[in-house]
Amino acid sequence: MHVPVLLNQVLETLDPKPGETFVDGTTDGGGHMEAIIEQMGFKGIYIAVDLDSQMLESTRQRILEKLKAVGADRMNIVWANANYRDLLEVMRKADVKKTDKLLLDLGFSSEQLVAGRGFAYRPENAAEPLDMRYSKDSGVSAAEALHSLKEDELADIFWKYGEERFSRRVAKQIVMSRERERIMTVGALTECVKRAVPRFFKKGERDTIARVFQSLRIYVNGELESLESILQDLPDIVKSGGRAGIISFHSLEDRMVKNAFKKLVDDGKAKLIAKKPIAPNEEEIVHNPRSRSSKLRAIEII
Ligand SMILES: C[S@@+](CC[C@H](N)C(=O)[O-])C[C@H]1O[C@@H](n2cnc3c(N)ncnc32)[C@H](O)[C@@H]1O
Numbered sequence: 001m002h003v004p005v006l007l008n009q010v011l012e013t014l015d016p017k018p019g020e021t022f023v024d025g026t027t028d029g030g031g032h033m034e035a036i037i038e039q040m041g042f043k044g045i046y047i048a049v050d051l052d053s054q055m056l057e058s059t060r061q062r063i064l065e066k067l068k069a070v071g072a073d074r075m076n077i078v079w080a081n082a083n084y085r086d087l088l089e090v091m092r093k094a095d096v097k098k099t100d101k102l103l104l105d106l107g108f109s110s111e112q113l114v115a116g117r118g119f120a121y122r123p124e125n126a127a128e129p130l131d132m133r134y135s136k137d138s139g140v141s142a143a144e145a146l147h148s149l150k151e152d153e154l155a156d157i158f159w160k161y162g163e164e165r166f167s168r169r170v171a172k173q174i175v176m177s178r179e180r181e182r183i184m185t186v187g188a189l190t191e192c193v194k195r196a197v198p199r200f201f202k203k204g205e206r207d208t209i210a211r212v213f214q215s216l217r218i219y220v221n222g223e224l225e226s227l228e229s230i231l232q233d234l235p236d237i238v239k240s241g242g243r244a245g246i247i248s249f250h251s252l253e254d255r256m257v258k259n260a261f262k263k264l265v266d267d268g269k270a271k272l273i274a275k276k277p278i279a280p281n282e283e284e285i286v287h288n289p290r291s292r293s294s295k296l297r298a299i300e301i302i
Pocket of ligand 1: 002005027028029030031033050051082083084109
């Protein structure tokens with residue numbers, strides 16, 4: 001089960017209240033959602049968005065059962081299998097002009113990691129197909145991208161999204177390998193990366209593998225483009241006095257959030273809720289190692 005990161009900090013910072021409208025752009029297994037609707041006293045509107053239709057459906061069933069059990073089955077929840085970059089459209093369809101609160105918890109979840117879509121390297125995942133899409137209905141799979149992109153395009157992806165020092169060597173190795181056989185599985189890509197890492201750097205091999213998988217995932221899902229788009233739309237999504245919180249796990253994403261929030265503050269459109277990003281404490285990191293690199297930034301729209 002996916003353990004929601006920075007949960008208490010999200011509840012404190014966004015301070016959801018009964019009767020409000022809350023938009024959750026990355027609902028997934030509903031870890032944050034469950035605690036938020038409870039804090040809302042099961043009163044108000046909750047718009048639960050996720051690109052992954054399977055995750056959203058299993059969360060819908062679980063939450064509806066919970067609402068029934070606590071006698072709150074009339075809470076207004078809108079389930080939307082959509083990209084959060086299209087939130088304005090989702091809200092328009094739900095007849096919601098602006099929201100009181102917005103949460104984005106970026107990236108993928110522990111449940112998706114074991115869902116067999118090749119999101120990351122683990123020895124037991126070697127035979128998984130390299131898909132990496134949150135939604136199978138959009139874009140091309142990672143295997144397709146590895147097959148069709150040019151060597152310099154691949155190198156740019158590993159450099160830009162993974163800041164990987166051996167980006168060129170990895171791209172070259174992929175092109176050499178795919179001439180013999182298409183790279184279709186987690187194991188095949190991992191072998192390619194291992195061959196590309198020079199002997200003197202073998203101890204850093206695992207990090208290179210992780211960065212290559214991460215950058216491919218970011219590319220395949222257009223993650224930075226979606227984030228850029230919603231950051232532009234924030235003042236149209238969140239009402240005056242409302243709050244937006246974004247949890248990121250990657251320095252590139254955090255930089256984008258930091259800069260967009262700074263611009264809103266400089267333009268007199270928002271104020272920061274905390275000057276510094278909110279990070280997990282030691283206890284959370286021990287209990288949930290996935291939280292290690294998480295950062296929450298939050299603003300209030302003026
Ligand atoms: C880290 S998980 C969220 C976990 C959730 N907060 C919880 O506590 O259970 C991120 C989720 O965002 C979804 N996602 C990623 N990019 C998305 C996008 N552009 N639009 C909508 N959902 C997206 C993924 O499918 C995944 O389910």
